[in-house]
Amino acid sequence: MPDTTSDTTPLLLREGVLLGLATTDRTDAVRQAGQVLVDIDAVEPAYVDSMHEREAMVSSFVGEGFAIPHGTDEGRALVRRASLAFLQFPEGVDWAGQTAYVAIAIAAAEDEHMGVMSRLAQVLLEPDTAERLRTTDDPEEVLALLAPDPTDPTH
Amino acid sequence: MTTIDGTAVKHVVVACEAGMGSSVLLTNQLAKRLSTYGVTVSHSPVNRLTDDTGDVVLCHAGLAGRAQQAAPGTPVLAFNLFMGDPAFDKLEAVIRDGGTLDA
Numbered sequence: 001m002p003d004t005t006s007d008t009t010p011l012l013l014r015e016g017v018l019l020g021l022a023t024t025d026r027t028d029a030v031r032q033a034g035q036v037l038v039d040i041d042a043v044e045p046a047y048v049d050s051m052h053e054r055e056a057m058v059s060s061f062v063g064e065g066f067a068i069p070h071g072t073d074e075g076r077a078l079v080r081r082a083s084l085a086f087l088q089f090p091e092g093v094d095w096a097g098q099t100a101y102v103a104i105a106i107a108a109a110e111d112e113h114m115g116v117m118s119r120l121a122q123v124l125l126e127p128d129t130a131e132r133l134r135t136t137d138d139p140e141e142v143l144a145l146l147a148p149d150p151t152d153p154t155h
Numbered sequence: 156m157t158t159i160d161g162t163a164v165k166h167v168v169v170a171c172e173a174g175m176g177s178s179v180l181l182t183n184q185l186a187k188r189l190s191t192y193g194v195t196v197s198h199s200p201v202n203r204l205t206d207d208t209g210d211v212v213l214c215h216a217g218l219a220g221r222a223q224q225a226a227p228g229t230p231v232l233a234f235n236l237f238m239g240d241p242a243f244d245k246l247e248a249v250i251r252d253g254g255t256l257d258a
Contacts, residue, residue: 054172054173057172057217057218058171058172058177058215058217058218060176060177061237062177062180062237062238063236063237063238063239064238068176068177068180069176070173070175070176071173071175072172072173073172073173073174073175073200073202073203075173076173076175106175106176108175111179113175113179114179117179117180117183118183120180121179121180121181121183121184122183124180124184124238125184125238
């Protein structure tokens with residue numbers, strides 16, 4: 001694994017955590033997720049198009065009510081600053097036949113996000129933690145639960 | 156169809172479209188599982204695969220055609236679910252016990 005720890009700025013910040021949202025469908029949820037990345041100045045607006053394009057190829061639903069919409073390989077060029085956004089839809093949204101309650105939008109040009117993705121991979125194997133993320137109304141709890149594990153060798 | 160004996164698998168590559176999202180998650184989960192057998196796992200965008208990238212390629216069924224085209228001499232094992240797909244158990248079983256992985 002390449003060393004990705006040199007930049008210590010967290011990729012998920014308080015401004016990227018939006019809880020208790022409503023959405024009409026998967027396309028709208030991806031649009032909202034992309035808009036947050038635009039709003040926090042992480043990506044060019046065209047990155048959102050590449051998120052829709054990627055979603056049309058293969059659903060980004062990964063299990064436990066989580067989807068991880070992100071751009072295509074070409075979309076990497078539209079990333080200004082590696083970032084994540086956490087959007088929670090407590091009522092759920094149909095995501096290609098599955099129900100998603102959380103969309104974690106990813107903007108990464110290289111492998112800057114390995115630490116937090118490693119943590120997310122772990123969270124998806126911990127049903128209680130995943131449930132907290134689907135239902136909490138406290139943004140600080142989201143940040144704490146998804147903070148990269150400093151003892152993780154992949155971080 | 157390309158085949159490989161499970162005991163010859165030393166490096167597994169998880170491929171997805173961008174190599175940014177799902178493949179990263181899966182790489183993390185599989186790396187922990189397969190490190191017991193001395194097997195390493197990395198991730199790659201499907202278009203950047205070559206036959207030298209790894210001994211086996213894992214990728215979503217929707218991208219398996221593109222993966223096989225990019226790495227024609229490497230077995231491509233397709234899965235449908237990011238968590239709990241039987242393909243992962245099958246891969247672990249042939250790595251652990253030996254046997255042919257025909258993908």
